[in-house]
Amino acid sequence: MQVVVPFAATEPKTRLADVLTPAERTVFARAMLADVLTAVVEAGHEPTVLATAPLDPATLDLEADVRDAVSVAVDERPLTEAVNARLPERGDDDPVAVVMADLALTTAGALEALFSAAADVAVVPGRGAGTNALVVDHPEFRVDYHGASYLDHREIARDVGATLETVDSFRLGTDVDEPADLVEVLVHGTETDRAPARLREFGFELERTDGRVTVARLEESRPE
Ligand SMILES: Nc1nc2c(ncn2[C@@H]2O[C@H](COP(=O)(O)OP(=O)(O)OP(=O)(O)O)[C@@H](O)[C@H]2O)c(=O)[nH]1
Ligand SMILES: C[C@H](OP(=O)(O)O)C(=O)O
Helix, strand or coil: CCEEEECCCCCHHHHCCCCHHHHHHHHHHHHHHHHHHHHHHHHCCCCCEEECCCCCHCCCCCHHHHHHCCEECCCCCCHHHHCCCCCCCCCCCEEEEECCCCCCCCCHHHHHHHCCCCEEEEEEEEEHHHHHHHHHCCCCCCCCCCCHHHHHHHHHHHHHCCCEEEECHHHHHCCCCCCCCHHHHHHHCCCCHHHHHHHHHHEEEEEECCCCEEEEHHHHCCCC
């Protein structure tokens, strides 16, 4: 199986602009990417980062064995086009997995559950009907990201006669897009994960109130 990890290398995570500076968003996005790549390698695969701009794996916080297993492909086209150019065509035997770089809670076990699905197309939906991860083992299925892409992908699978399985995964279903999502990173990130470590360095901590838990940033660590 080929595993592709799309990564917006410049100006990542704009929806976090209210709580993180541009430099912090870059650090945080790269930390999530490193966590995802580590999980992919632990699951036994050699990931390709599909980046919008050149990226040197040596500049990511990766163990040496993970770094050596990672390759980078630069494609400046929009996400959908860049991913579609990597999906299997007629005659290709190898399925292609697409795992987003902002799945900060990804573990090898969660990926293995997705990778072992038997359908032509296996999808993990994200919050708000996005598509966080999928495996394509069909020559005609193509992606159409953004909007309610999970619903669109179900329809596309039907149109091309591909079987589709929805994989239920809290860890892969949690994409980190908005400030409220940072809660999940602090609650469920593990000791060795880079993303929660970076958030804590930035001064974020959980805030327990009467309602849903939120994150707060220590006053002294807020940027000017
Ligand atoms: N190769 C590639 N990856 C992309 C592109 N846009 C987003 N991504 C990646 O696709 C995944 C999902 O991205 P989104 O959450 O939609 O966008 P984002 O850029 O991370 O964040 P926002 O700026 O807040 O929308 C993340 O792993 C991004 O790094 C693109 O145009 N090309
Ligand atoms: C990649 C895209 O992400 P969103 O824009 O929904 O966060 C999608 O899931 O279709």
